[in-house]
Amino acid sequence: MENQTNIHQHDHQFSDAERQAVYKSIYSRRDVRGQFKPDPIPDEVLARILQAAHHAPSVGFMQPWNFLLIKSQQVKQQVHDLFKKANHEAGEMFEQETQRQIYSTLKLEGILESPINLVVTCDRERAGPVVIGRTHDMAMDVYSSVCAVQNLWLAARAEGLGVGWVSIFDRLELKKLLQLPTQVTPVAYLCIGYVEHFFVEPELKTAGWLDRLPLQDLVFFDQWENSHAEHEEKLVKYLSQAAY
Structure with a gap:
């Protein structure tokens, strides 16, 4: 019985190389803004990272996410216009002059440069009004969608793809532009593509914004x-x- 137990436990362990690969993806993941290359992403690679996102944990197994792929330069430009407006507003919100100066130098998106923009959404009605695990915290569906974002991000890093999360939007204006249904909310606007390089440290740390x-x-x-x-x-x- 002891030998059988040891074999069973061993079957659930990763090898050293597999475990190191998981941690490498986690620790070398970066929020990419300005290093995107125009190279197209092969369909099989894109499918793999979407499959990884779709296998994220979700409360009540409700799988509230959808994945809206944006390749049209016209739509990207419209989204970029929304970003520029919100980014100008955001820059005025910081009280300290040094913060405003640093903020003005930061590139916080790669909407036009990345070959694919991806919107991860959350359908608040996907599994009905009463969902296992969401009975006392209605935000659990949104949290589940964020898990899908993280799964995709780590899988993309393992594929050599950079991902940048753009959050500086008026959410309602973005929702209107993308014609999202009433019950669907945008959770993450992601820029995805191959990159010239990944930074060793997060850009905001290097820029002196904050330390880990x-x-x-x-x-x-x-x-x-x-x-x-x-x-x-x-x-x-x-x-x-x-x-x-």
Whole structure:
């Protein structure tokens, strides 16, 4: 029985190379804005990353997502116009002059440069009014759609594709432009394509906007802001070590 148990557990483990590949995709993923190449994405590659997105977890297995592919330059230009308007408004919202100056230098989208724009949406009525797991938190369908975004992003990185998430829009104007049904909300507007390079560090960190927070300062035990727990010294030590 012990041997059978060990074999069963081993079958569910990744090999060292497989595990390292998963972590490499996670840690080398970047939000891409300005490095897109015009090279087309092969249909089989695009299908693979969409399949990865479709296999994301969803509350109540409701699968609330749709994937709206945009290749038309005319539609991209219309979306870009919405971005420019919202981006100008956003730049005026920062109180500090240094922040406004840094913000004005940042390229925050690759709408026109990327060969494919992809809108991940959430159908708020996909599984009916009462859904397992959403009975007490109606936002769980939106959270599920975000899981699809992350699945796609990591799969794209493994394929050598860059992805950039553009969120600076008036959501209702974007929804109107794309003719989304009333019950469908846009969750993520993604720019996808092959890139000249991936940055080693996130662009906003390099630009001096923010630094990555220390993980050990973000992990609590049992109650909020309780950062000390008996017998957890080893875990806290590991949390302070560098990632992959």
